[in-house]
Amino acid sequence: MNTETQSLSVTEIAEKTREAARKLAGLSHEDRNQALGAIAQALATDSEEIIKANKIDCETAEREGISTPLYNRLKLGKTKLEATIKGVKDVIYLADPIGHISIDRELDENLILKRVSCPLGVLGIIFEARPEALIQITSLAIKSGNGVILKGGREATKSCQTLVKIIQKALINTKVSPDVVQLLTTREEIRTLLDLEEYIDLIIPRGSNDFVRFIQQNTNINVLGHADGICHLYVDKKANLEKATSITVDAKTQYPAACNAIETLLVHQDIAAEFLPKIAEKAREYNIQLKGDELTQNYIEIEAATEEDWKTEYSDLILSIKTVKSLEEAIAHINVYGSKHTDAIVSEDKKSAEIFMNQVDAAGVYHNCSTRFADGFRYGFGAEVGISTQKMPPRGPVGLEGLVTYKYQVTGDGHIAATYSGDNAKPFTHKNLS
Amino acid sequence: MNTETQSLSVTEIAEKTREAARKLAGLSHEDRNQALGAIAQALATDSEEIIKANKIDCETAEREGISTPLYNRLKLGKTKLEATIKGVKDVIYLADPIGHISIDRELDENLILKRVSCPLGVLGIIFEARPEALIQITSLAIKSGNGVILKGGREATKSCQTLVKIIQKALINTKVSPDVVQLLTTREEIRTLLDLEEYIDLIIPRGSNDFVRFIQQNTNINVLGHADGICHLYVDKKANLEKATSITVDAKTQYPAACNAIETLLVHQDIAAEFLPKIAEKAREYNIQLKGDELTQNYIEIEAATEEDWKTEYSDLILSIKTVKSLEEAIAHINVYGSKHTDAIVSEDKKSAEIFMNQVDAAGVYHNCSTRFADGFRYGFGAEVGISTQKMPPRGPVGLEGLVTYKYQVTGDGHIAATYSGDNAKPFTHKNLS
Numbered sequence: 064m065n066t067e068t069q070s071l072s073v074t075e076i077a078e079k080t081r082e083a084a085r086k087l088a089g090l091s092h093e094d095r096n097q098a099l100g101a102i103a104q105a106l107a108t109d110s111e112e113i114i115k116a117n118k119i120d121c122e123t124a125e126r127e128g129i130s131t132p133l134y135n136r137l138k139l140g141k142t143k144l145e146a147t148i149k150g151v152k153d154v155i156y157l158a159d160p161i162g163h164i165s166i167d168r169e170l171d172e173n174l175i176l177k178r179v180s181c182p183l184g185v186l187g188i189i190f191e192a193r194p195e196a197l198i199q200i201t202s203l204a205i206k207s208g209n210g211v212i213l214k215g216g217r218e219a220t221k222s223c224q225t226l227v228k229i230i231q232k233a234l235i236n237t238k239v240s241p242d243v244v245q246l247l248t249t250r251e252e253i254r255t256l257l258d259l260e261e262y263i264d265l266i267i268p269r270g271s272n273d274f275v276r277f278i279q280q281n282t283n284i285n286v287l288g289h290a291d292g293i294c295h296l297y298v299d300k301k302a303n304l305e306k307a308t309s310i311t312v313d314a315k316t317q318y319p320a321a322c323n324a325i326e327t328l329l330v331h332q333d334i335a336a337e338f339l340p341k342i343a344e345k346a347r348e349y350n351i352q353l354k355g356d357e358l359t360q361n362y363i364e365i366e367a368a369t370e371e372d373w374k375t376e377y378s379d380l381i382l383s384i385k386t387v388k389s390l391e392e393a394i395a396h397i398n399v400y401g402s403k404h405t406d407a408i409v410s411e412d413k414k415s416a417e418i419f420m421n422q423v424d425a426a427g428v429y430h431n432c433s434t435r436f437a438d439g440f441r442y443g444f445g446a447e448v449g450i451s452t453q454k455m456p457p458r459g460p461v462g463l464e465g466l467v468t469y470k471y472q473v474t475g476d477g478h479i480a481a482t483y484s485g486d487n488a489k490p491f492t493h494k495n496l497s
Numbered sequence: 498m499n500t501e502t503q504s505l506s507v508t509e510i511a512e513k514t515r516e517a518a519r520k521l522a523g524l525s526h527e528d529r530n531q532a533l534g535a536i537a538q539a540l541a542t543d544s545e546e547i548i549k550a551n552k553i554d555c556e557t558a559e560r561e562g563i564s565t566p567l568y569n570r571l572k573l574g575k576t577k578l579e580a581t582i583k584g585v586k587d588v589i590y591l592a593d594p595i596g597h598i599s600i601d602r603e604l605d606e607n608l609i610l611k612r613v614s615c616p617l618g619v620l621g622i623i624f625e626a627r628p629e630a631l632i633q634i635t636s637l638a639i640k641s642g643n644g645v646i647l648k649g650g651r652e653a654t655k656s657c658q659t660l661v662k663i664i665q666k667a668l669i670n671t672k673v674s675p676d677v678v679q680l681l682t683t684r685e686e687i688r689t690l691l692d693l694e695e696y697i698d699l700i701i702p703r704g705s706n707d708f709v710r711f712i713q714q715n716t717n718i719n720v721l722g723h724a725d726g727i728c729h730l731y732v733d734k735k736a737n738l739e740k741a742t743s744i745t746v747d748a749k750t751q752y753p754a755a756c757n758a759i760e761t762l763l764v765h766q767d768i769a770a771e772f773l774p775k776i777a778e779k780a781r782e783y784n785i786q787l788k789g790d791e792l793t794q795n796y797i798e799i800e801a802a803t804e805e806d807w808k809t810e811y812s813d814l815i816l817s818i819k820t821v822k823s824l825e826e827a828i829a830h831i832n833v834y835g836s837k838h839t840d841a842i843v844s845e846d847k848k849s850a851e852i853f854m855n856q857v858d859a860a861g862v863y864h865n866c867s868t869r870f871a872d873g874f875r876y877g878f879g880a881e882v883g884i885s886t887q888k889m890p891p892r893g894p895v896g897l898e899g900l901v902t903y904k905y906q907v908t909g910d911g912h913i914a915a916t917y918s919g920d921n922a923k924p925f926t927h928k929n930l931s
Contacts, residue, residue, distance in 0.1 A: 088855060089855040168877060174870075181855075283714065285888070285889050313913035314913075428904055429909070432913070433912065436604070442610055443925065455719050456890060468889055470862055471871070471893045472863070473866055473870055475870075479751070
């Protein structure tokens with residue numbers, strides 16, 4: 064928590080952030096971009112201080128026996144910091160997500176309806192011990208006109224405090240109030256935050272599946288995120304097996320810890336005898352541990368898969384395999400065990416692909432390509448705020464547009480509803496203006 | 498509950514509906530419209546049976562001492578039924594909400610990303626004792642490719658059972674499974690439904706504020722609705738007082754029970770001495786009970802308003818008035834006490850209107866017109882599913898598009914992510930195709 068807000072309660076901090084965010088909502092794109100420029104500048108100027116604070120975090124974490132991958136995420140050296148500062152400048156060049164008009168309609172003469180995109184208000188973002196995430200999130204929040212209350216992983220506390228202090232200081236000389244960016248540092252504060260429906264408009268939790276699930280189940284505030292990433296690849300009887308093999312290897316091994324990596328391979332029995340030995344061979348080559356259901360065990364030597372396997376996100380070089388009798392069985396399996404993230408079919412039969420893409424209930428349904436493409440940058444969104452496995456939009460990889468909502472603006476010249484009702488009701492024109 | 502599902506649990510009903518909805522999602526617009534045609538036909542053919550069942554409901558309700566307005570809502574006579582059947586036919590002519598492509602982008606040669614609108618899945622709709630609502634909701638659900646689990650007000654049980662029986666029978670000879678429409682009849686079943694996150698994708702509660710709030714607070718499923726409709730009209734110091742008077746009368750009296758009627762009038766002190774007596778006169782004319790804060794009491798004879806008044810949706814011919822010192826005070830009042838539904842400013846000063854529309858946090862922000870325009874039909878949406886005071890889209894009056902979501906479809910030709918990463922990463926083309 065920064066010095067100024069040290070004695071404030073979470074509710075008071077949230078109230079203050081909301082107030083500042085309301086003013087931010089009225090600023091121009093230029094004003095918001097100027098604030099981002101000031102932040103980039105300040106981070107560059109004070110980079111030594113940042114690196115020093117991060118060193119203290121790293122040393123503490125090392126003493127506490129942090130794992131190497133987590134240490135690498137925590138560490139914020141000169142190169143990573145410079146790349147992140149460049150990232151802030153890139154955000155300046157993204158299109159303004161605010162003020163987009165999606166409906167522009169004359170209801171009657173001089174009575175105009177517009178649907179205009181606007182900021183959500185205040186975001187609550189809980190992220191892992193990765194200090195540069197704080198910088199990325201803050202720049203996307205300001206770009207989209209939102210206030211942001213941040214809570215970083217415990218191990219990064221000192222780094223986060225230093226970054227927020229520098230960002231707030233940089234904002235003093237801009238039109239954006241320093242109050243739009245706030246830091247929480249304890250778990251108890253998160254608990255309180257989850258109850259502040261009145262002040263917080265969206266929670267974005269990042270981190271372990273259990274953590275995201277905890278957040279989803281303990282707040283009435285909208286949550287953008289995904290607890291699990293149980294993705295499937297179904298290899299149809301009409302699949303080109305060369306493509307199928309290469310996609311399987313890519314979707315499993317290119318980054319096994321990613322949420323868009325596959326956990327289960329579904330294989331049509333008509334091609335199982337030819338395809339499964341190829342996969343067994345690749346598994347040896349890429350060091351993938353395979354687990355198969357009974358039918359699969361008829362074709363290759365493989366450890367038995369249990370019911371638990373279909374529900375597991377391994378996040379590792381492990382792949383469960385189920386041999387299915389039909390496209391329908393594959394779809395049914397995915398709809399029961401999938402996490403509605405991304406599922407793919409390999410098939411040269413367009414009709415089967417169409418049925419799969421219609422009936423599989425997931426944010427991403429793919430045909431003849433790797434599930435690993437499910438990503439905001441790969442989709443060309445410029446930035447990724449998160450991946451949502453919710454049913455309602457925003458769904459799937461979410462760019463800046465996930466941080467905005469819309470308002471209906473109606474402008475008249477003294478128009479009243481009575482004119483348009485009753486026996487002599489005037490009809491609406493409902494003419495789209497653009 | 499219909500005969501067939503009499504012995505099924507709510508969970509089993511929900512599972513069955515979801516299964517049927519998945520198949521519905523794959524049907525063409527024509528198939529869905531044909532089902533709607535069959536429903537309209539069956540309702541016309543069996544209208545006597547419907548009216549008879551409704552008569553029984555009405556008689557029971559009368560014996561139990563139902564109020565006249567509720568009785569009028571419950572009653573389904575020949576004229577109302579015919580108008581509702583015509584409504585089903587009108588839905589046939591609405592544009593297909595499914596299959597809209599909002600992103601069509603080449604990621605690389607032969608690797609195409611599309612964002613396509615698709616049904617949500619299964620809707621849970623809880624509505625008042627108004628039998629024709631069942632028909633309207635069912636036709637919008639089928640139009641948008643969704644299954645629907647209905648629960649109508651207790652007093653309409655017999656009418657609802659008869660309607661669902663007729664609708665299900667009509668669907669037997671269409672491509673839409675009769676299982677897409679299901680009826681629950683008890684409060685306990687609703688409680689269970691609220692826990693069925695796995696099967697239900699959206700809950701739309703209609704009815705009293707307390708009831709909607711109860712639903713919102715007791716489910717993790719997305720809820721489309723609004724608990725309160727506390728709307729404000731702010732009369733600025735630069736207001737045309739003639740417009741202001743006529744808008745005040747319309748917004749308060751045209752339909753006081755509507756959620757988009759105003760509850761509080763905010764008046765700038767610079768025009769209070771001239772404007773408030775006009776309002777007092779209109780109040781006498783239209784039988785509106787006025788309540789005012791201390792400042793207001795300086796200008797007119799008026800009952801005192803308390804803190805409680807600012808938080809109250811009267812749904813009646815009562816209006817609270819607060820005299821404010823500035824535009825900012827008006828905005829602050831609305832942002833504290835408003836329900837984020839619809840708030841309006843009357844002013845000839847465009848700059849003030851702009852500030853108001855930017856800073857007031859509501860689904861609808863209006864300038865120089867009545868809040869009563871906040872309505873899906875008036876906005877030209879063809880149908881209204883509900884009005885949402887949530888922050889995230891869909892917000893405000895929601896048409897058919899509130900019943901759909903989207904999927905990302907990616908189609909490749911064996912494309913893998915490894916091609917686009919590492920030292921020799923191939924760049925994405927990110928070329929919009931339409």
